[in-house]
Amino acid sequence: MQPWITLDRILNVNYDYIERRIVDFIRTYVNSVGAKGAVIGLSGGIDSSVTASLLVRALGKDKVLALIMPYKTTPPEDVKDAIQLAQMLGVKYDVVNIDPIRASFSSTIPAFKESEIVANGNILARIRMTILYYYANLNNMIVAGTGDKSELLIGYFTKYGDGGVDILPIGDVYKSQVRMLGRRLGLPDSIVTKPSSPRLWEGQTAEGELGVSYADIDVILHALVDLRMNPQKAQEATGKPLNLIEQVWRRVVTTEHKRRTPVVPRIGLRTIGLDWRMPVHYNGY
Numbered sequence: 032m033q034p035w036i037t038l039d040r041i042l043n044v045n046y047d048y049i050e051r052r053i054v055d056f057i058r059t060y061v062n063s064v065g066a067k068g069a070v071i072g073l074s075g076g077i078d079s080s081v082t083a084s085l086l087v088r089a090l091g092k093d094k095v096l097a098l099i100m101p102y103k104t105t106p107p108e109d110v111k112d113a114i115q116l117a118q119m120l121g122v123k124y125d126v127v128n129i130d131p132i133r134a135s136f137s138s139t140i141p142a143f144k145e146s147e148i149v150a151n152g153n154i155l156a157r158i159r160m161t162i163l164y165y166y167a168n169l170n171n172m173i174v175a176g177t178g179d180k181s182e183l184l185i186g187y188f189t190k191y192g193d194g195g196v197d198i199l200p201i202g203d204v205y206k207s208q209v210r211m212l213g214r215r216l217g218l219p220d221s222i223v224t225k226p227s228s229p230r231l232w233e234g235q236t237a238e239g240e241l242g243v244s245y246a247d248i249d250v251i252l253h254a255l256v257d258l259r260m261n262p263q264k265a266q267e268a269t270g271k272p273l274n275l276i277e278q279v280w281r282r283v284v285t286t287e288h289k290r291r292t293p294v295v296p297r298i299g300l301r302t303i304g305l306d307w308r309m310p311v312h313y314n315g316y
């Protein structure tokens with residue numbers, strides 16, 4: 032049988048609907064929790080650019096605050112792209128260089144190891160999260176996350192770093208779809224065509240670190256997650272190698288802890304995270 036789950040199938044979705052749904056979600060959520068707006072980290076990458084653009088459509092430019100937080104591994108073009116986008120959207124922005132903050136970690140932590148690139152890279156994401164929450168606290172705003180469905184499902188984010196946010200507007204949109212959305216939102220070409228990278232260390236790219244392309248990841252996730260296929264069925268339907276499918280699935284299952292609130296052992300009659308559930312903007316008593 033010819034593979035029928037192709038990238039075209041992932042890309043061929045109703046972007047008008049996606050845009051309307053997300054804009055409506057942001058507006059309703061921010062208003063119903065009584066926040067004054069949203070704070071976002073702008074990296075010059077596709078995810079934060081699309082999210083920022085949707086925030087402005089939902090809330091208006093005066094209710095969106097952008098933080099541009101370069102480190103020495105951030106290419107100057109990224110800073111330029113982020114500033115250009117903030118100006119294009121008309122939002123207020125601050126540029127905060129995080130080099131000295133990160134340097135204070137290496138100079139004060141006795142166990143600090145310069146060679147631990149992933150652990151040290153995660154510090155950058157957690158420094159940025161701390162700064163975003165500082166601005167949110169000062170302005171009675173919430174922190175908008177930028178994780179897309181692909182990154183969230185494979186756990187490709189720093190727990191409580193870029194994962195430490197209040198809402199995830201593009202969290203149900205695959206990376207390949209986010210790029211298409213970016214084009215439709217009129218984002219500059221330099222942003223839309225830029226290869227994804229967390230820029231946590233010199234030369235890092237997402238596809239290089241993961242060892243698989245987002246085009247493949249998205250097709251495989253659609254089969255495994257949306258269509259609930261087992262790896263064998265997913266292989267028939269996508270034509271991708273079984274070992275690649277299993278590798279992606281392994282990432283999904285081993286990172287479930289990143290998508291949950293911390294686990295609590297059951298002791299009482301109702302336990303947080305197990306059978307205590309409440310809507311986040313419930314006003315009743």
Ligand SMILES: Nc1ncnc2c1ncn2[C@@H]1O[C@H](COP(=O)(O)OP(=O)(O)OC[C@H]2O[C@@H]([n+]3cccc(C(=O)O)c3)[C@H](O)[C@@H]2O)[C@@H](O)[C@H]1O
Pocket residue numbers: 149152153156182186187188189190192193228229230231237240288
């Ligand atoms: N089963 C489990 N239950 C509960 N907690 C568990 C756990 N397994 C690990 N943990 C905890 O999780 C920690 C590991 O998670 P974490 O600290 O996130 O670290 P980790 O997943 O190892 O690293 C983050 C990954 O995300 C990538 N990243 C980061 C930031 C941005 C982006 C981007 O796309 O822009 C990508 C980064 O390149 C790296 O590959 C462990 O040290 C442990 O504390």
Ligand SMILES: Nc1ncnc2c1ncn2[C@@H]1O[C@H](COP(=O)(O)OP(=O)(O)OP(=O)(O)O)[C@@H](O)[C@H]1O
Pocket residue numbers: 071072073074075076077078079080098099100101102105159177193226227228229230
């Ligand atoms: N230099 C930076 N300044 C401000 N925020 C940043 C910076 N680097 C990362 N971030 C924040 O961390 C988020 C996660 O980074 P990530 O690289 O996944 O997203 P992106 O750069 O927007 O898109 P892509 O995944 O395509 O690179 C960013 O979307 C942004 O909110």
Ligand SMILES: [Mg+2]
Pocket residue numbers: 074076077227228229230
């Ligand atoms: Mg990036």
